[in-house]
Amino acid sequence: MIISGNSYKKRQIGVGVIGSGRIGTHRAKLAALHSAVKYLVVSDIDETFAEKLAKSTNANGFTTDNYEVINDPNVDVVIVSTPEDEHRESVEAAINAGKSVLVEKPLALTIEDGDRLSKLAEEKGVDLRIGYSQRFLQKYFVAHDEISRGKLGPILGGMTRVYNTRTNMLEILKRCPEATPILDIITYNVDYIGWCLGPDVSPIEVQAMGHGTIFRDQGYDVDDISLTMVKYSTGAVFSFDICYALPGGFPTTGQSVRLEIMGRDGVILIDDDHRDQILYSEHGYSNAYAEDQKLKLAFLGSRSSGEWADGIMFGRIADETKEWLDAQSTGSKCHLTTAKEARQTLAVTLAMAEASETGQPVPLANI
Ligand SMILES: NC(=O)c1ccc[n+]([C@@H]2O[C@H](COP(=O)([O-])OP(=O)(O)OC[C@H]3O[C@@H](n4cnc5c(N)ncnc54)[C@H](O)[C@@H]3O)[C@@H](O)[C@H]2O)c1
CATH class of the missing domain: 3.40.50.720 (NAD(P)-binding Rossmann-like Domain)
Structure with missing residues (x-):
């Protein structure tokens, strides 16, 4: 029936x-x-x-x-x-x-x-x-769902950090010298934490420190390592750290991430370093960002955008694109970042860059 x-x-x-x-x-x-x-x-x-x-x-x-x-x-x-x-x-x-x-x-x-x-x-x-494709990796999407159903209770804060090699960062800077690790990469994590905290919570203050010689030696005025912190309107505090200057032979070909969120009633720990899947090959594994680089030892599955295997794409870009096209075709719910959310994330990352440069906290009262 x-x-x-x-x-x-x-x-x-x-x-x-x-x-x-x-x-x-x-x-x-x-x-x-x-x-x-x-x-x-x-x-x-x-x-x-x-x-x-x-x-x-x-x-x-x-x-x-x-x-x-x-x-x-x-x-x-x-x-x-x-x-x-x-x-x-x-x-x-x-x-x-x-x-x-x-x-x-x-x-x-x-x-x-x-x-x-x-x-x-x-x-x-x-x-x-x-x-902001990171939302669409199963581990992050499911964690967001648990958080939005109250499993952690009120969020106290947490940490997230991202590592990648200098090989990949130099390719990004070649494409766009203004696409710094903070504006171009930490932005994913700021988007994700903002999504988890929900639309009624806003960032109110940013602090940051950075240090760098590797990219400056290559002609880019960019820190190798940036340590940043954001305080939100509920009192929650998060650190967002990034180092995209690991040596070129390090076995990742994309983002290696840790993300930990603490709440009054629970905690979520995400290990996204990719150390659970190793490939060693005398024939090498190609870096999606620097095709000439062949790693003999590689974290298989570490390509941030995802992987094509025999005509099928797996990973975050695949799931994100499919959801967006589904939503365009059927009117189904769309979880991609809205312009309002992206504009707030941009304001936070710009404040991180400013705080790192000036050494002073940057208030975000009017964003
Ligand atoms: N979501 C993710 O996982 C993810 C991963 C990597 C990059 N990105 C984002 O994707 C975007 C592109 O990155 P990419 O790695 O594909 O770069 P890319 O350099 O590989 O590709 C960009 C293409 O745009 C072309 N182009 C440049 N200016 C143009 C213009 N005015 N009109 C038309 N074409 C133009 C270039 O010739 C090039 O072919 C960036 O915004 C980047 O931050 C997202």
């Missing part, structure tokens, strides 16, 4: 992907495999990248003109996967065209740009989401 109809509308959608690099390639391949996607076009300032991606996804077209993709009448939703300092123009154009947007993190690199994009999306009633 039928009890109730399936309430999801399941419309077919057209997807435009701006930026055909590492992450744009994952997103476009996942879109091409999604059953609701009937049309796919991609762009890149480098035509060879766009063409290669269009061919590998059997897309309907490729171009070097982002506006051609954004304003294509067959495109309903837009994914912006350009480098951090190239998000604004495409996001703005897609919002003005009234199309839902998924943009890579961070939303922007200045609070002015973050404000401008989040306000524009609100004014135009456009759903703007930011790809």
